[in-house]
Amino acid sequence: MYWMQRSQRGWNNPALALALELANERRSGLWVLCVLDGQYPEANSRHFTFLLEGLLDVRAALQERGIPLVVRTGSFLTEVPAAAAGAGILVCDEHPEPFGRALRSAVGARVDCAALAVEGDAVLPPALLADHAHIGARTIRPAVHRLLQEFLQPLAEPDLIGPAGSPPREGVELADIGALIRRLGVPELAPARQLHGGQTAARSRLRFFIENHMEGYADNHHRADLEVSSGLSAWLHFGHLGPTEVALACMRSAAGAGGGLSSGPGLDAFLEQLIVRRELAINAACFLPGYGTPAMVPSWAQKTLDEHASPWGDVVSEAMMEACDTPDPVWNAAMTDMKVHGTMHNYLRMYWGKQVLLWSSGWREAFASLLRWNNRYFLDGRDPNGTIGVAWVFGLHDRPFGRRPVFGAVRSMTPKGLARKFDTLAYIRKVEESLPHDQAPPDRL
Numbered sequence: 001m002y003w004m005q006r007s008q009r010g011w012n013n014p015a016l017a018l019a020l021e022l023a024n025e026r027r028s029g030l031w032v033l034c035v036l037d038g039q040y041p042e043a044n045s046r047h048f049t050f051l052l053e054g055l056l057d058v059r060a061a062l063q064e065r066g067i068p069l070v071v072r073t074g075s076f077l078t079e080v081p082a083a084a085a086g087a088g089i090l091v092c093d094e095h096p097e098p099f100g101r102a103l104r105s106a107v108g109a110r111v112d113c114a115a116l117a118v119e120g121d122a123v124l125p126p127a128l129l130a131d132h133a134h135i136g137a138r139t140i141r142p143a144v145h146r147l148l149q150e151f152l153q154p155l156a157e158p159d160l161i162g163p164a165g166s167p168p169r170e171g172v173e174l175a176d177i178g179a180l181i182r183r184l185g186v187p188e189l190a191p192a193r194q195l196h197g198g199q200t201a202a203r204s205r206l207r208f209f210i211e212n213h214m215e216g217y218a219d220n221h222h223r224a225d226l227e228v229s230s231g232l233s234a235w236l237h238f239g240h241l242g243p244t245e246v247a248l249a250c251m252r253s254a255a256g257a258g259g260g261l262s263s264g265p266g267l268d269a270f271l272e273q274l275i276v277r278r279e280l281a282i283n284a285a286c287f288l289p290g291y292g293t294p295a296m297v298p299s300w301a302q303k304t305l306d307e308h309a310s311p312w313g314d315v316v317s318e319a320m321m322e323a324c325d326t327p328d329p330v331w332n333a334a335m336t337d338m339k340v341h342g343t344m345h346n347y348l349r350m351y352w353g354k355q356v357l358l359w360s361s362g363w364r365e366a367f368a369s370l371l372r373w374n375n376r377y378f379l380d381g382r383d384p385n386g387t388i389g390v391a392w393v394f395g396l397h398d399r400p401f402g403r404r405p406v407f408g409a410v411r412s413m414t415p416k417g418l419a420r421k422f423d424t425l426a427y428i429r430k431v432e433e434s435l436p437h438d439q440a441p442p443d444r445l
């Protein structure tokens, strides 16, 4: 049995490929289990809508491959062992975060068969990059480049030779996603209607990026007024697309008709984010003490932030921030984009975080608000990239800079600096025009 949890895709899935290989060696059947657990940390109906849209694609792909999919609702801890009762081997996806690792250990301890976890959502196995938390991109980059060629390889997609597996239990229907989500009892949040989950939508977005924006990525990816970045993070988060497939598709396309794998400024800048930055976040999820709490902020940054209180604490409240009603119209637009569409431009996320640090009564309060909003509203939230992104605002993976009010030696960002990078008025207009017709823009946009 393959328990699909982090790599939710029916093609180009290393755990599924291994499960198929093992089934074929034994001439036995294979089935795939997916559990919808309403208790998943910080999950809400927006996240589950995207996830279930993705499962429709998984179901179609597995049908084509002759492999039964069983979707169950309930607790991972009871559903996975119960479904694995008749299995010879359990294959599952790796997970870098403490919650995911603890869950795999607990499930592994409750099944009678051998259990194997496969890394399908990092290009490189985190344990090969280090057995400790890297200090920053500059320390992990050489290790990534040393191993990249060996691991950046296309995946073989074997067919199932033996009979289709016979899952021991029936699953739920996927016909009515809304009803299924209501049954899970998760907090309600309007779906992010501009993005749809699933491998098909993810691959079409990847093609669009390669054809239109990859070449100009190095020069323009900081421009929030243009849509130059890939926009792939939500699909990467749900495992609807794997980073190896993305990197190989980009490299093949850059090589053109000549074949092989190529490089170029746009491609190199993109791979720096997709592989180096992303694997740095995964490394921190695996090894950084205090992951997910203010304790993950480096001690030099904690010290300097403790010394600098904010005069803004009483002027911009947390409620004003959540209502997109601060004195900063660009920030309000970014927060609106996040709340309505579940996303925010790459470059603006750091500014968004820095302003919350500026306005909050203390840096620990700012950390808590940012992580809560990040994980509630973003489709790509609840991910190592988000936890590390938030801690980056407070100096993680960064160095000390000249002292500034509130920020101390932590790097600051200003509205003026932002306006030098892109046309902020055009960005605000873009967000305003993207709102659904029945949604009034915030007053201070």
Ligand SMILES: Cc1cc2nc3c(=O)[nH]c(=O)nc-3n(C[C@H](O)[C@H](O)[C@H](O)COP(=O)(O)OP(=O)(O)OC[C@H]3O[C@@H](n4cnc5c(N)ncnc54)[C@H](O)[C@@H]3O)c2cc1C
Pocket: 221, 229, 230, 231, 232, 233, 234, 236, 237, 270, 273, 274, 275, 277, 278, 281, 344, 345, 346, 347, 349, 350, 353, 374, 378, 380, 381, 382, 383, 385, 386, 387, 389, 390, 392, 393
């Ligand atoms: C405060 C803050 C919060 C963030 N929250 C999240 C989050 O919840 N989920 C999330 O996936 N990313 C988060 N990021 C990282 C980054 O901003 C997003 O990954 C990026 O904006 C996604 O847009 P894109 O797919 O168009 O990125 P692109 O620019 O097209 O980059 C391609 C891919 O590279 C990866 N990537 C890009 N930037 C980073 C980065 N700084 N660190 C790690 N990986 C990166 C992502 O997987 C991304 O999809 C956060 C950053 C900050 C500063």
